[in-house]
Each structure stands twice: as structure tokens, then as C-alpha cells.
Amino acid sequence: MLGESPESGDEVKRLRKIYTEYLREGRWKYDSLGRQQLCKERSDAIETLIDEWFGRPLCECRVLDVGCGYGSQLRWFNERGVPPENLFGVDLLSAHIESARRRYPAFNLMQANAERLSFPNDSFDIIVAFTIFSSVFENEMAGNIASEMLRVLKKSGAILWYDLRYPSPTNRSVRAMTRRRISRLFPSTVIRLKSISLLPPLADSLGPTAAITYPLLAGIPFLRSHYLGLLTAAPGASDS
Structure with a gap:
């Protein structure tokens, strides 16, 4: 793991503990038909979003997933033409990275604290930020991660955002990422968001009617329950 700031040490320990508990609980097993509809809706919306925004083929992009987990979002980009050598992922948990490496050995995956990313400035066309900031309660750590994302993002690139817009009544380890909070983290960006994803507990309850009712x-x-969108450089910025 890369070095972390002393101020964020307790928060890092808290996050490791929480995500280790998530692993034991199998929290990310999305077996319900409603949750499958949720994932399909999100995938289709991301594809439309990128097609409308990006002016060149995805095969020319370099993509970084911050908090990559098991690598499923990187796989999504690989299936749509991004070569493995252009796919990078970092995650705080070694167990996540070990699992992702077994699944996708050709991707560039590393355990790291995203407060300090080991990439040069202006390295990536797309940075994926999926349900990361809702887990980080310490404002300084969240600000450090946001600053690092912006540092390694090309001025012509975008942060692909997907995160909670409501607090979770069943999970006190996350907080809502409102538009105001997002703007405070990324004050120099143009933020384009839309609400998406049926409340997961409701989606899970739909049963065999999910294809119609979802x-x-x-x-x-x-x-x-979530916001999906792009965060891009303010007008007038250009690649260095």
C-alpha cells in the first residue's frame, strides 16, 4: 500500500474494517432479478453517457478505477474495446486486488490508498468513481482523493460518477453524496448528474415481475437512490 497521510490513518483503518466485514457478509452478491435490472439500467445509461460525451473510440482511452473492487467496471470497459494495458485499478483492500488479479490477470491492478496515486499528471481519459466517496467520512481524506483524481485526469477527460444520493437506513457506514458535497470536493469541474437506480431494497423485493415493474x-x-454522471474540467482548461 502506498503511504497515507497521518490525519487519515484512523479513517483508513475504519474503511478496511468495514470492507472486510462486507466481504464476510457477501454483501455484493446481486442475485435478485430486480438487482439484475438495476445493473442493466446502469450499464445502458453509462454506455449512452460515454457515447454522447466522448469524441473518439474507447480503444484509445486510458481508464482508472479508484476503488476497483473485483474489477467488474474495468471488465465493462474491456468488453467495449479498451485494451487491458490501458485499464488500471486501485483498491484499499489486498483481498479485492488479489481476487481481481485472478479474474483479470492482464489488467493493471494494485493495492493503494487513493490519497496518493503513483501515476503522472494527466494520465487518464476516464476515472471511475463508483460508491467511493459515500464510504469516506473524513473530509480531509475525501478531499485528498478528489485532488489526486483531478491531478491524474487529463484536462480533456472525465470522472465517471456513481454514488448514493440518499443515506442508507440499513447501513450507517455510508453517507449521502449530495450535489453540494460533490461540488465541494470538485469545485473546479462541470458536474452533470442525473438520478438513477431504484432503491436497492425495493429492487430486491420485485421477484419475477422485475422486468416489468423495475x-x-x-x-x-x-x-x-443514486446519482450517475460526468465531472469534467471547467471550460477553458486544456491539456498540458
Whole structure:
């Protein structure tokens, strides 16, 4: 693991403990039909978002996933043309990285604290930030991670954002990432977000009717649990 600031040491320990507990609980087993619909909706929306924004083929992109977990988002980009040598992932937990390496040995994966990324400035076209900041309670650590993301992001690039917009009544280890909080973390960016994803407990309850009922319920704005979107450089910025 790369070095961490002394101020964030307790927060790093807390995060490691929480995510280790998540692993033991099998929290990320998305077996329900409703959760499968949620994942499909998100995947389709990301594809549309990138197609509309990015002006060149994905095969030319370099992608970094901060908090890459088991590497599923990197796999998504690989399936859409990004070569393995252009796919990078970092995660705080060694267990996540070990599992991701077994699944995707050609990807560039490393255990690291995202407060200090070992990449040069302007290295990536796309940085994936999926449900990372909702887990980080310490403002200084969150600010350090955001600053590092912006440092290694090309001025023509974008942060692909997906995170909670509501607090979770069943998980006190996460907090809502409101538009105000996102703006405070990334004050120099243009932030384009939309609400998406049916509340997961509701999605899980849909059963065999999910293919029909999920789109209907997800069309109700206050039932959408997350924000999805892009954070890009402010107008006038250019690659160095």
C-alpha cells in the first residue's frame, strides 16, 4: 500500500474494517432479478453517457478505477474495446486486488490508498468513481482523493460518477453524496448528474415481475437512490 497521510490513518483503518466485514457478509452478491435490472439500467445509461460525451473510440482511452473492487467496471470497459494495458485499478483492500488479479490477470491492478496515486499528471481519459466517496467520512481524506483524481485526469477527460444520493437506513457506514458535497470536493469541474437506480431494497423485493415493474418504479424520481454522471474540467482548461 502506498503511504497515507497521518490525519487519515484512523479513517483508513475504519474503511478496511468495514470492507472486510462486507466481504464476510457477501454483501455484493446481486442475485435478485430486480438487482439484475438495476445493473442493466446502469450499464445502458453509462454506455449512452460515454457515447454522447466522448469524441473518439474507447480503444484509445486510458481508464482508472479508484476503488476497483473485483474489477467488474474495468471488465465493462474491456468488453467495449479498451485494451487491458490501458485499464488500471486501485483498491484499499489486498483481498479485492488479489481476487481481481485472478479474474483479470492482464489488467493493471494494485493495492493503494487513493490519497496518493503513483501515476503522472494527466494520465487518464476516464476515472471511475463508483460508491467511493459515500464510504469516506473524513473530509480531509475525501478531499485528498478528489485532488489526486483531478491531478491524474487529463484536462480533456472525465470522472465517471456513481454514488448514493440518499443515506442508507440499513447501513450507517455510508453517507449521502449530495450535489453540494460533490461540488465541494470538485469545485473546479462541470458536474452533470442525473438520478438513477431504484432503491436497492425495493429492487430486491420485485421477484419475477422485475422486468416489468423495475422500469415503472425507477421512473419515479424520489425512488432513485443514486446519482450517475460526468465531472469534467471547467471550460477553458486544456491539456498540458
